[in-house]
Structure formats: structure tokens, C-alpha cells
Amino acid sequence: MSFAKRMNGVADKLLTKFDERAGDSRLTLLVQGDKVWVDGAWQYPPPTTYYMVGVQRTVAQDLVNGTTIQSGDKILTVKTAITDENGGLADVIPTTKDNVRIDGNEWSIVGVPNSDYTGEPLAIVYKLQVRK
Numbered sequence: 569m570s571f572a573k574r575m576n577g578v579a580d581k582l583l584t585k586f587d588e589r590a591g592d593s594r595l596t597l598l599v600q601g602d603k604v605w606v607d608g609a610w611q612y613p614p615p616t617t618y619y620m621v622g623v624q625r626t627v628a629q630d631l632v633n634g635t636t637i638q639s640g641d642k643i644l645t646v647k648t649a650i651t652d653e654n655g656g657l658a659d660v661i662p663t664t665k666d667n668v669r670i671d672g673n674e675w676s677i678v679g680v681p682n683s684d685y686t687g688e689p690l691a692i693v694y695k696l697q698v699r700k
Contacts, residue, residue, distance in 0.1 A: 570690075572690045572692060573690065575692045576648065576690065576691075576692045576693075579647065579692050579693045580647050580648075580649060583621055583622050583623060583645065583646065583647050583693070584621055584647070586623050587621045587622055587623055589671075593671050593672070594619050594620075594621075595619065595620040595621065595622055595624075595644065595646065595668065595669070595670060596617055596618070596619060596620070596668065596669035597617070597618040597619070597620050597650060597660070597662055597666060597667075597668055598615035598616070598617060598618075598666060598667040598668070598669060598674070599615055599616045599617075599618060599660055599662075599665075599666050600612060600615045600665050600666055600667070601613045601615070601616065615666075615667070617653060618650050618651065618652055618653075618658050618660055619650070619651045619652075619653075620644075620646040620647065620650050620651075620668075621646065621647045621649075622644050622645050622646030622647060622693075622694075623644070623645055624642050624643070624644050624645075624670060625642065625643050625645075626640070626641070626642055626643075627641045627642065627643060627697075636679070637697070638699060640699070640700060641678070641697055641698065641699050642670070642675070642697075642698050642699075643695060643696070643697055643698075644668065644670075644694075644695070644696040644698060645693050645694075645695055646662075646693065646694050646695075646696065647693065647694075648691050648692070648693060648694060650662075661691075661694070662677060662680060662694055662696055663677065663680060664676075664677050664678060664679070664680060665677075668696065668698050670698070673700065675698035675699060675700050676698065676699050676700075677696050677697070677698055678697050678698065678699045679696070679697035680694070680695070680696055680697070681695045681697065
């Protein structure tokens with residue numbers, strides 16, 4: 569077993585242990601689909617809802633630069649195992665097109681720092697920079 573796979577397992581256990589959200593307060597990933605042409609206008613379909621397990625923290629004030637990192641931004645560290653509404657694993661990777669719902673409030677994903685291990689396609693965790 570590779571080091572990255574073992575670390576992914578450790579991250580999953582720890583994130584599951586420290587994320588105590590349940591029910592409607594779960595971290596929710598809202599994946600926005602591509603716009604489609606409907607009745608003479610471009611429209612976005614309703615976002616697809618997925619569920620994540622992870623922890624959040626506010627960005628440290630000394631890292632705020634006013635442009636790429638702003639006061640009030642949060643960093644989410646989430647498991648790579650993202651589930652759909654039925655509890656099955658979803659083949660989805662968060663992008664800046666998507667939004668996140670944290671405790672009922674919607675946040676935009678403004679950054680997805682690279683979380684790959686040594687350039688391999690195996691990510692240990694996803695880190696998401698979100699902004700209200």
C-alpha cells in the first residue's frame with residue numbers, strides 16, 4: 569500500500585471524528601452544471617447536492633492580503649470521499665464553479681489549493697478556500 573493511500577485513510581478517520589455535523593447542518597457541496605439553452609435564453613439548471621465531511625477554520629489575519637485572501641475567508645479541509653444524496657460515493661471534485669453550504673449559509677469556492685500527493689492523481693484531502 570502506498571504512503572498516500574495510508575495517509576488518505578488517516579485523514580478520513582480524523583476528519584470523520586472531528587466533524588460533528590449531522591442532518592441539515594452537514595457541509596454541502598452545490599455543484600453547478602453547465603448552462604443550457606431553454607426557450608430562447610441561457611439558463612443554469614439547479615445545482616446538484618453532495619455531502620462532505622470535514623472541518624473549517626478561519627484564515628489567519630496575518631495571511632490576509634486583501635486580494636486573493638480576504639478577511640472572513642475560511643479554509644475547509646474535507647475528505648475526498650464525497651457522497652451523493654443516497655449516501656453513495658460520488659465521482660466529483662470541487663471546483664471554483666461550485667458553492668458550499670456551511671451551517672445553512674452559502675459560500676463561494678474561491679480557491680482549491682492543490683492537494684495531490686507528489687503529483688499523483690490520488691488526493692489525501694481537499695482544501696477549499698471559501699468566501700461569503
